[in-house]
Amino acid sequence: MKALVKRNTTCRACSSSIEQFLSLGKTPLANAFIKKEYFKKEKYYPLRVGFCPSCGLVQLLDVIDKSHLFSHYVYFFSVMPSSSKHFGEYAQDIKNRFVADPKKEMVVEIGSNDGLLLQSFQAKGCAKVLGVDPAKNIAKFANDNGVETIADFFSQKLAKNISKKYGKAQVVIGNNVVAHIDNWHDLAKGMDEVLDDTGVFIFEAPYLMDMFENLAYDSIYHEHLSYLSVSPLVKFFKQYNMDIFDVQTFRRQGNSIRVFVCKSAKHPISANVKKFLNREKRAGLGEFQSYQVLAARIEASKNALSAVLAELKRKKLKIAAYGAPARGNTLLNYCKIGSETLDFATEELKSKVGLYSPGMHIKVKHIDEARKNPPDYYLMLAWDYKDQILKKESEFVKRGGKFIIPIGDKPEII
Ligand SMILES: [Zn+2]
Secondary structure: OOOOEEEOOEOOOOOOEOEEEEEEEEEOOOOOOEOHHHHHHOOOEEEEEEEOOOOOOEEEOEEEOHHHHHOOOOOOHHHOOOHHHHHHHHHHHHHHHHOOOOOOOEEEEEOOOOOHHHHHHHHOOOOEEEEEOOOHHHHHHHHHOOOOEEOOOOOHHHHHHHHHHHOOEEEEEEEOOHHHOOOHHHHHHHHHHHEEEEEEEEEEEEEOHHHHHHOOHHHOOOOOOEEEOHHHHHHHHHOOOEEEEEEEEEEOOOEEEEEEEEEOOOOOOOHHHHHHHHHHHHOOOOOHHHHHHHHHHHHHHHHHHHHHHHHHHHOOOOEEEEOOOHHHHHHHHHHOOOOOOOOOEEEOOHHHOOOEOOOOOOEEEEHHHHHHOOOOEEEEOOHHHHHHHHHHOHHHHHOOOEEEEOOOOOOEEO
16 A cells, blocks of 8 residues: 655655755644544644755645545535636636637646636637546536546646547646646656647646745645745756746735746747746745745744734633635644634535534534624634625624734734
């Protein structure tokens, strides 16, 4: 049997030795909400982050086997309210820029989940779409909904099979997959295989700069194997004669980047790429010392949050968590915030209600139930949806309820 967790000692992009700069302790998997009867069996894994001094890639030192992490993924995009509009605009933009003949040219998506984005491409007239997603239950759902989907991990081998059966792809999309993939070399070889000569690979991922600018360290959890910035990516794809020819930034799950890759010299390189590289250089993203400073700030942020919460408890105020996102579990476990501090966590997804948060075991209540008997303070774990939450909970705020934004150098109280 394969070990569930392996120690990653060399960089997945350039094979140099990695230097650790941060340990968030041992935590369960961030999406593993649990029933009470399984508390004793709960598994913990170290969560440590390192930096490659050679190419600058930030990555986890502890890698959980992918079949354990992703074969039964429970996150369906379609239930997220902001997804549908985002995907519609995204599909239109990509089609305008890169698909000259929508009847013939193929669009492939890796990690296609329930097929919502590919449906947007179909709605814009792209006739040939193909999804790839390892979660069998989700792939079946997509197939039943008219988006042909292969239930597998993307690999060079799968890329060969796709080219043989369906032909080459003009566009390959991989949103929130590059940061999740361990074997980047197999990914790049697969891209080389499946992409048409002028084809493009486009992927989105949380941007490492968010950690420096907003101290969003709660994006660190076991599913996220790498923390992406543009500079290491440019160097990595060069090894495979591929260019990053454009980069965009946008707000989603904090600050994210969208990266465009093509075979060498097949598309003109946008001035954006240089802008990102310069910005990263100015912020010191290529230097180990910057990460030591970052780690110290993260620890100080934890201490500041603990002090605020302890003061509220001393005043006998009621506190609960708003939202139960995966990222919140990194924060709760690292800061050791448990049921002695938080009465419950709210959630809109029925599938999580009644379960307990991994590690700290905060009970998850439906938001409707929480509204009947709200706390004095909400710790906003889903802070990346701050504006929507404040709007939705305007009644709570009007009656004097407060929100604590837990990340940043000091917690913010609204
Ligand atoms: Zn490296």
